Amino acid sequence: MKKYILLLLLVSQTSCQSQDKNTTFLVVDKPVVMETKDGLEIATLAGGCFWCTEAVFLELEGVKKVVSGYIGGILENPTYKDIGTGTTGHAEAIQITFDPKVISFGELLEIFFATHDPTTLNRQGNDIGTQYRSEIFYYNDQQKEISEDYIDLMTSEKTFTKPIVTRISPASKFYEAEEYHQNYYNLNKTQSYCSYVITPKIEKLKKNYKSRLKK
Template sequence: MKSQQIIPCSSRLSFFLLFTLSISCAQTKSNNDPTAMQSHKAINLAADTATFAAGCFWCVEEQFKQLAGVSAVISGYTGGHVRNPSYRQVTTGRTGHAEACNIIYNPAEISYDELLAAFFVAHDPTQLNRQGADVGTQYRSAIFYHNANQKRLAEFYIKQLDDEKAYDKKIVTEVSPYDKFYVAEDYHQDYYVNNMSEPYCQMVIQPKLEKFRKVFKGKLKQQ
């Protein structure tokens, strides 16, 4: 991973996203994906799963792990056309896959709306096919919805943020149906926790994590 510029949220965006945390909306459940188990690397996740791509999955994983109600975050690849892709293949940008995370959550503790709010804080959704210095379609901003309600909410949030002009540019986040999700190699899981001394973790992940924790300080797990 290359080093990445940290882009702070505007005050208007932060206000909007924090406001959404107080809204109680209908909970969503994702459908079983019987086609996903086509290899030992594919995963089939049923209910209460959100799937987001927001640049480097090392960053996304550690940010969402902080939230109360999130029981697991799994890094992997989705949205492409190559079966059983390796990390090396995905980094070429030719597989069509994005680095993404499956976020397993308890809707009694955290809603899909709140996860969407966290998604838009976790990265800059106006950067096309990149996050800072991490460049390529594999780093694109994307929401892979598991059902019609997740799709509706994702599209609503994007329109609302654009209408509010929360960013200087329009949001380019892709909204696509969830399909096969391939779990990334073992060394990508819990990457930050296992590699805290690495320069990328210290220079990129840690600042993003500190900002994320500050914004969502009322929604964090007990430390």
């Protein structure tokens, strides 16, 4: 696995919706099967409010589509209001369709770990609750192995001063979030959360990963 120099991007901290109560996560033995066309692949990542993660990955060359949604919980067809209680077990996540000939799964992980804090349990900034946990949902053994190796590498190189708490789990069913959550940042840049939290994150992404961005 290629060794990357990781740049931790610091972000401002406000809140999306925050609850933290007793939660039961959904546990599956095997990941769901995702069929794609034209050699494209799927990655599903949770790293805090999906408005932020979606905005980041939409900027990357080789990323064809990003969908915000919910995964890892016990309730079928959850709504934003449901997962906001912090009791359904779902994480706010994004499902990324990407071209591995242009950007690899490992490179997606590089951006993922550089644009959120994987050392805070069930929290990103002021967004608190299990729905804001750091988690990688893998679809095959290769994604699982790359994820494990990547975290082992960062741990051995002491990329972060605190232990990494990112979970690695087989992907369960992904539920697409309500329409108003999709492409949220680009449609709501003047909204306060976007201005104070997401815009600085995007600016640092563009500064540190200029060669990875869409032309």
